[in-house]
Amino acid sequence: MQELLRSVSNSYTEFSSGQKKVSDLFFKEPIFLAFSTALEVGKRVNVSESTVIRWTQKLGYKGYAEFQQVVQRKLAEERLEKAEQKIPEPVADQSFLENLLDADILSIVKLKKSINEEKLLEVVDKISQADQIYVTGNFFDYGIAHWFANWLNLVLGHTETMYPSTGEYYTQLAKLGKGDLVIAFVFPRYTKLAIDTLRSAKAQGAEVVVLTDSKESPALTYADYSLTVSVNSNLNIDSYTSVHALLTSIMRFVYVKEHAKVNDNLSKVEAVYKDRELFM
Known part of the structure; x- marks a missing residue:
């Protein structure tokens, strides 16, 4: 300015x-x-x-x-720069918890300012068009990768989680080919295994979507499509609040784009829940 x-x-x-x-x-x-x-x-x-x-x-x-x-x-x-400068400094009349939560709020504000909606829609299109979807990541990111893969499999089907430490991983890697999509969560600290997975996926003709924290991420070398979102860290504990916000946006766009298919699959699952009296 x-x-x-x-x-x-x-x-x-x-x-x-x-x-x-x-x-x-x-x-x-x-x-x-x-x-x-x-x-x-x-x-x-x-x-x-x-x-x-x-x-x-x-x-x-x-x-x-x-x-x-x-x-x-x-x-x-x-305004964003000023907010970033202020957040690390504790606010006198706020508790420690409130200051930590403010840092997470800022990470979502930053995402809102930086996200490229056109790129996000490209990712949604690729998810819709893929023959088979594999979701993977660093072992630090496995929890969020597993959660996202489960949701995609619930609403669309044909989605699996790739976890490099399992024997099944090598079977999945061998099956990768044209028409398949690998979605990788690659946030610090970057692991050699995650990069090797993406290198193999590209070599076998699969397309790769990378969600990462920075334009300097080594995973971007193998990305056909990428979305960057910062990960807030306090007391050596990473907060994936902004990553969850990004994924929720992707999920909502998938829901809109594949409305009939998603509703049909959810209805089938609800019928099983009801038959087994799963919920109170």
């Missing part, structure tokens, strides 16, 4: 008197320009709508809409 403010300041002497009024408003209330129309901005400082538009063009933008999108993004990034 500071860079954008400097850009306006450096061009200030080149602006007309009306454009300087818009600049002054931007310095004082950038949020007003971020969420108001060019007409509303013009009325606020008694200039025409066209003056506001020409002001943004003089700054190098195609028009007011493009400038506004940049301002909105810059403000969001600035």
Whole structure:
């Protein structure tokens, strides 16, 4: 945001008197320009709508809409940076637990700002189209991989968990081929076994979806599709809150896309539950 403010300041002497009024408003209330129309901005400082538009063009933008999108993004990034700086410091009137929970809340906010919905939808499409789905990960990530695989198998079928320490793993690895999809959870600490699994999957023609924490993750070398989500760590304990939030979003999109199939499979399972009187 500071860079954008400097850009306006450096061009200030080149602006007309009306454009300087818009600049002054931007310095004082950038949020007003971020969420108001060019007409509303013009009325606020008694200039025409066209003056506001020409002001943004003089700054190098195609028009007011493009400038506004940049301002909105810059403000969001600035707020996120401030939040990240504040979270590690305990809040005086909050308990230790409340501060820990705030860190998890921040991780979801960060996910919201960074997630690419188009990439997420690509992953959902691949899940829907796959002949067979295998879910794997580091041994640190096995619990969440197992949970996600169970849900996919419940609603779609043809899903298995690949766990490298079992004999079944090698059988699954041998069966991998074109049309199959491997979904891998690869969060720190990265294991050689997880990377070897992805290397084998790619070599045998399967497609690979990687969920990981960073663009520097070694798993991305073998990814056809990837989603990055940060893992918050406190007291050497990793929190997968944001990962669960991402997976829940994927699950909801799968539910919408495969509505009839999901409902049919859930109905069959509910019938078994009822027949066995499983629940109180």
